[in-house]
Amino acid sequence: MTSEGNEIKLIGAWPSPFVMRVRIALNLKKLGYEMLEETFKKSELLLKSNPVYKKMPVLIHDGKPICESMIIVEYIDETWTSDGASILPSDSYDRAIARFWTAYIDNKIPDAISKLRPMVRGSVEAEAEAEKLVATLQVIEEAFEKCSKGQSFFGGNNIGYLDIALGSCLAWIKALEKMVEIKILIKEKIPGLVSWSERFCAHDAVREVMPETDKMVEFAKVLLSVMATTPAN
Amino acid sequence: MVASAAVRLFGMWASPAVRRVEWALKLKGIEYEYIEEDLSNKSSSLLEFNPINKQVPVLVHNGNPIVESLVILEYIDETWKDNPILPVDPLERSKARFWATFVDVKCREESRKAFFMEGEEKEKAIENLQVQLKALDEELEGKKFFSGDHIGYTDLAVGWMAFWLGVGEEAAGFKANYDLKFPNFSRWMKDFLAEPVIKDNLPPREKTVEFFRSFKQLGSCTKVNQK
DSSP states (O other): OOOTTOOEEEEEOTTOHHHHHHHHHHHHTTOOOEEEEOOSSOOHHHHHHOTTTOOSOEEEETTEEEESHHHHHHHHHHHOSSSSOOSSOSSHHHHHHHHHHHHHHHHHHHHHHHHHTTSOTTOHHHHHHHHHHHHHHHHHHHHHHHHHTTSSBTTBSSOOHHHHHHHTTHHHHHHHHHHTTOOOSOTTTOHHHHHHHHHHHHSHHHHTTSOOHHHHHHHHHHHHHHHHHSOOO | OOOGGGEEEEEOTTOHHHHHHHHHHHHTTOOOEEEEOOTTSOOHHHHHHOTTTOOSOEEEETTEEEESHHHHHHHHHHHOOSSOSSOSSHHHHHHHHHHHHIIIIIIHHHHHHHHHOOHHHHHHHHHHHHHHHHHHHHHTTTOSBTTBSSOOHHHHHHTHHHHHHHHHHHHHTOOOOHHHHOHHHHHHHHHHHHSHHHHTSOOOHHHHHHHHHHHHHTTOOOOSOOO
16 A cells, blocks of 8 residues: 555654554554644544543544554555555464554553553552552563564564554553653562663654653643543543 | 354353354354353362452363453454454444443443442442433444344344343342333333344343342342453
């Protein structure tokens, strides 16, 4: 499929791990796109393009919206098949494994991040919640061993679908370690994932869209104060 | 045809997610061995094949387990190419997946609340469910099925609502009123249940209502599987 003349826009915001997933996928396919940066007040375009969820990211390809981060990643992989690397594994069983673990990650990690974010630094509560997250990552560590088969990433020697699903959460995980004074990426407990996280963040397709930890911490403070004054949506 | 031993499905008779997989297998003409699980006393095979969630359905193909019903549906479609259930076009595929996850995550959440809760929380859940049904109703405008003229992935994903929503309403004493408010959705429910592969593969209604009635009385939030 040719990528020439295709107009790609992405409604998103730099701190969002879900938006990051799409940007990594677009980078893997070496696709140019226009980033439409959202603020705390949702744009008309977002509300119109995603009336069901009213959430980013939304990819707009030649005027057609696609919603939900991992669905967008799959759309990108299926549309631009000859550009850049393949994102999903080629074997259908490996694909099922990648999809299963992505669902597992989405079921556990975003909630864990939301719970930890407002917690008091060094509190007993925060320690307990951090331990739960580490336990979740220990389960994923086993999946990493099986999926990577000794190579650098879940996807083999290049990042793939499952790397993107988990790796996008690293910005918040590192920010939480700093903000809440907890340890999550513990080498002794999840050695494979700790090394993987360094490789992931250094990858060409990831580097420029993975926000720096200090910037995330600053953003988190703004987010928490906005959430404190706005009714939940 | 695949030899039956090569494809095994671990399930439970009342579970909508298990039926979803059976509908797909039958649409594709895939022979399989069905193993009924007692979820209060799970078999060692089930625990071995699905140690993470310990739930049904689990499809085992040539000894390899696949878990999560929507993941299983995609696996089935990719492995057995006859009678495709997902569309070919990537944009249409993204829409099919969008509605499937909408129903599996959002509608299921509100249905569970409407089923288990009482009072204000129940009312709120019913309200939310109706907003969701409206979206599904609009999506069906001008279409017989979500997937077009024939049932496909999205219909199989939404399918539990055609039968189990009514079962839940009867077992828990609430009404989402789709027949009054959502004519497209209401029509789709009837058409979907009339499809031969579906009609011949549903649990007995009374028995299912009774099952869910006692399930609710147990007050347990353990899912019958709903993966």
